[in-house]
Amino acid sequence: AQSVAQPEDQVNVAEGNPLTVKCTYSVSGNPYLFWYVQYPNRGLQFLLKYITGDNLVKGSYGFEAEFNKSQTSFHLKKPSALVSDSALYFCAVRDRSYNTDKLIFGTGTRLQVFP
Amino acid sequence: EAQVTQNPRYLITVTGKKLTVTCSQNMNHEYMSWYRQDPGLGLRQIYYSMNVEVTDKGDVPEGYKVSRKEKRNFPLILESPSPNQTSLYFCASSLTDSTDTQYFGPGTRLTVL
Numbered sequence: 001a002q003s004v005a006q007p008e009d010q011v012n013v014a015e016g017n018p019l020t021v022k023c024t025y026s027v028s029g030n031p032y033l034f035w036y037v038q039y040p041n042r043g044l045q046f047l048l049k050y051i052t053g054d055n056l057v058k059g060s061y062g063f064e065a066e067f068n069k070s071q072t073s074f075h076l077k078k079p080s081a082l083v084s085d086s087a088l089y090f091c092a093v094r095d096r097s098y099n100t101d102k103l104i105f106g107t108g109t110r111l112q113v114f115p
Numbered sequence: 116e117a118q119v120t121q122n123p124r125y126l127i128t129v130t131g132k133k134l135t136v137t138c139s140q141n142m143n144h145e146y147m148s149w150y151r152q153d154p155g156l157g158l159r160q161i162y163y164s165m166n167v168e169v170t171d172k173g174d175v176p177e178g179y180k181v182s183r184k185e186k187r188n189f190p191l192i193l194e195s196p197s198p199n200q201t202s203l204y205f206c207a208s209s210l211t212d213s214t215d216t217q218y219f220g221p222g223t224r225l226t227v228l
Contacts, residue, residue, distance in 0.1 A: 102173055103148070107157035108157045108158075
């Protein structure tokens with residue numbers, strides 16, 4: 001079965017420092033990978049996705065993610081964190097097994113950026 | 116304004132009392148889905164719909180029903196709610212399928228006593 005794993009429940013970063021939120025995946029076939037962000041008391045918002053092409057994907061709010069096929073990873077990165085980046089981040093993978101079209105989300109990583 | 120709306124936003128009910136959570140989108144999207152969010156479990160897909168009259172189970176469909184009679188609406192029905200269905204529910208829609216950007220509603224917090 002397709003799955004994603006977010007190994008860290010929480011990531012703490014000082015403002016201005018680079019941040020990384022980790023995601024690994026397990027899929028059969030070519031992966032379709034996504035990152036979404038959830039701010040407090042809000043629904044999720046799309047950040048970026050990898051379908052095919054360049055392994056470095058750029059998204060909203062200065063975020064980017066690197067697709068690494070050999071390590072089956074899709075880590076989210078930002079060169080300089082802002083306090084306003086503090087939120088809950090979800091990695092997701094498309095599941096097309098058994099003729100379905102589902103999204104499988106990870107358990108989420110809470111990012112805390114300290115001033 | 117392009118949006119996904121859900122009603123109600125908050126609901127407290129009792130075991131066994133049928134309820135419906137409505138979801139509506141104004142973007143003419145074909146793909147719609149329902150998720151529940153629980154601490155430590157992330158988001159889990161309950162049901163999704165590829166278009167009118169086309170629905171399919173997600174990963175946790177037990178205890179839920181859906182219908183898609185119109186393109187814009189995708190209600191979630193709990194025929195006989197139980198306490199383990201206490202959760203935060205999100206509706207989402209996208210243009211054609213799961214690879215398109217999902218637009219999420221604001222969420223419905225359901226408590227079943």
